[in-house]
Amino acid sequence: MNRLLNNAITRSTVAIRASSNLTTKAPTAQSITQQNAQFDKVTHTGQAWDQADYRLQRFDTSAKQVNPNVAMHLVDQRPPENCGDKRVIYCDGGHPALGHPKVYINLDKPGVHACGYCGNRFYNSHVTQGEDLKIQHLNC
Numbered sequence: 001m002n003r004l005l006n007n008a009i010t011r012s013t014v015a016i017r018a019s020s021n022l023t024t025k026a027p028t029a030q031s032i033t034q035q036n037a038q039f040d041k042v043t044h045t046g047q048a049w050d051q052a053d054y055r056l057q058r059f060d061t062s063a064k065q066v067n068p069n070v071a072m073h074l075v076d077q078r079p080p081e082n083c084g085d086k087r088v089i090y091c092d093g094g095h096p097a098l099g100h101p102k103v104y105i106n107l108d109k110p111g112v113h114a115c116g117y118c119g120n121r122f123y124n125s126h127v128t129q130g131e132d133l134k135i136q137h138l139n140c
């Protein structure tokens, strides 16, 4: 039964590849220079490959799909939260079921302190004023 199924899948895959126009031959790696390199879409991890890279073989039959909503950029758009004169605050991600373990963040140093789990940022307005808002701390 499995052999019949595998033969059917192999035959249909060969038929799809033979009928598609996507079977263009990739250029060799030696023919790619900095001037003619064309990079594909950059992923959230920063990967982008030129047209000769062997890792593009996986996108022969379908296009590479990249999510434009990178979490790092979405968190960066959220302004830091003013915590008044509190010296220690906690962050649990904002939702008991969807958040993260509660972590305590010390706000004694001037600057903006980010949660190591979710990236939310907090500052003490008594200690942090003006140019101090440009100082970034990561609390893990």
Ligand SMILES: [Zn+2]
Binding pocket: 091, 092, 093, 100, 115, 116, 117, 118, 119, 120
């Ligand atoms: Zn958090």
